[in-house]
Amino acid sequence: MADHAPISIRIDSDPVHLCVVRSAVETAASRFGLPQHDCDRLVLAVDEAMTNIIRHGYGGRDDRSIWVTLSRLARNGQTGIEVVIDDETEQIDTGLIKAKPLVPANPDEITPGGLGVGIIEQSVDHHAYQRRTDATGLRLTLQKFASPPPTNDGGPSKTSLSAKA
Amino acid sequence: MADHAPISIRIDSDPVHLCVVRSAVETAASRFGLPQHDCDRLVLAVDEAMTNIIRHGYGGRDDRSIWVTLSRLARNGQTGIEVVIDDETEQIDTGLIKAKPLVPANPDEITPGGLGVGIIEQSVDHHAYQRRTDATGLRLTLQKFASPPPTNDGGPSKTSLSAKA
Amino acid sequence: MANSPMTITSSPLDDGQMVQVTGDIDYSRSSELRVELMGLLGRPVARLIIDLVGVNYMDSSGVAVLVEALQIQRKRNQKLVLCNLQPKVKGIFEIARLNTVFTLTDSVELAKGA
């Protein structure tokens, strides 16, 4: 598990617990200053990653561990969040975790499944699978930064005494 | 930290992190089947308890740990949730943690503060402060069960194929 | 962020069936959704409308179930129409480039004519 992260969560690998991590990630990302749309995309990526651990890493077992840590990031004045997701699967070849192309050549060729890794790739600014060095298992590191605010449409504004995070 | 809880969270004792635990607790309680009103009360109790740890236990320091574990409960067919909140404060006399009366004799006698422990007591079905046996620190155990559903008002009902948690 | 129970209710249409789903659909619930939809599609349904107005969140395990239902309907030359996709659900269909593969409408009325 990533050391010294300000927030860390461990769940048993029961799919019922996924919603709890999603909520925690959404609220942390929002509190760290990411706009709603970015929070939504990050939450989806984390959910897909945890689902893949349960399905592919643990073969559906619900009594193994998934660890998730959350930390605030800053890059060129942009606020962001790092999510590190660790499991305790046997060492697998990280090269085998590959997104299938999301656009089928032909609508009749779409098949159920094969979306998770592609969604993860498309939903965050940075992602990296690596073997854990602290224990046996896989680590996925995700980073998401706040999108630039939409251009001001000249709507009404108010005198604000304060607007603190 | 409570062993083997299906969900466990650790935060640095920075008040900014409280919202993350609140979200996780709300979603877990809801997923375990508690009605919204019960989730709201439990979340408030957990928030007050963590705030007290930061203020009284850690004297406002934001770099200490708070651990929160969440487990599903069942009692007489009622669904519930147990929340265990651990800190690493010096051993304090748990007898000193007392609710002040919530009803002031005279409106002019109300003072800011002194509400936290009373709110905790009133918001859960069971609460207990004790010294941790696994380490130095205080443990607060909270239990909340689903309130009985409101009586059916004879509103419209539909054939349901399924309604699973 | 209350996580309300998943419900799946079905009602007949002149030319098929309408299914209304509520609740977040993730890997803890998608297999239940699959069982219900595959049950319905055990016999031909000329038009299957799935109303997602009560679904605030769906991940790829939910999408996979809908893709499977679409495949069945296509092979039979029958219709599957999804309606009332909420923003996050619309989002995953867009990310997965499936918004052009499915027939999506903004109301049940439109779904009946699609």
Place this chain on the structure above:
Amino acid sequence: MANSPMTITSSPLDDGQMVQVTGDIDYSRSSELRVELMGLLGRPVARLIIDLVGVNYMDSSGVAVLVEALQIQRKRNQKLVLCNLQPKVKGIFEIARLNTVFTLTDSVELAKGA
């Protein structure tokens, strides 16, 4: 459960000030709310209306700030009116038995006459 930033905006009334607060008020934000309110109450305000329509959640640290403002107004024989309490905020006032101690109204209009 997005956690939108806290905002505090103030506007003059014929006989005082109205303050609109948005965002969840917990221990990470209550001291900021206190600074703003104590700043406003640095001079007498015959009627202070605090509109909580945008506050979905408040814990006892937020309530304590409002109690402090109420004490100041009482000592000066001036008014503090809270309006548009959302369900969870109303809930903590009820648990703390403060719903009868504060003047609470369901609209800004009513608060102006309370």
